[in-house]
Amino acid sequence: MPRVKRSTKRSDRRKKILERASGYFLTKSKLYQAAQEAVERGLKFAYTGRKQKKRQFRSLWIVRISAAAKLNGTSYSQVINGLKKAGIELDRKILSDIAIHDAAGFTALVEKGKAALAAEAKA
Secondary structure: OOOOOOOOHHHHHHHHHHHHOOOOOHHHHOOHHHHHHHHHHHHHHHHHHHHHHHHHHHHHHHHHHHHHHHHOOOOHHHHHHHHHHHOOOOOHHHHHHHHHHOHHHHHHHHHHHHHHHHHHHHO
16 A cells, blocks of 8 residues: 655644634543544534524524513414414514514504404304
8 A cells, every 4th residue: 555644634634623622621622532522522512502592592482472462462372373364474583573672563463463363253
């Protein structure tokens, strides 16, 4: 087999891992193999964290909409159902923002949703 001269590639790769591991405890920030394991583990948690963040924010928006709906004498599910029946396509992020910053606007949306539900119940 031919001899492999790695030039700077080996040291560059190791340096990149050790830089990512800076601040880790004891050998995890000093020794390459331990650092590599810790960095891979950290990257795995970062990946799953990015997915969980989306779930957690949606859950937060739902809680906020639910709280505002209760102030208007209805439930979260009735608000969402009523808005869909009324043809108002606002996502939960925007509804949550309206509920926080514009209570009158949210009340108007809830009333439109209630009217759409009442119209459907008559039909």
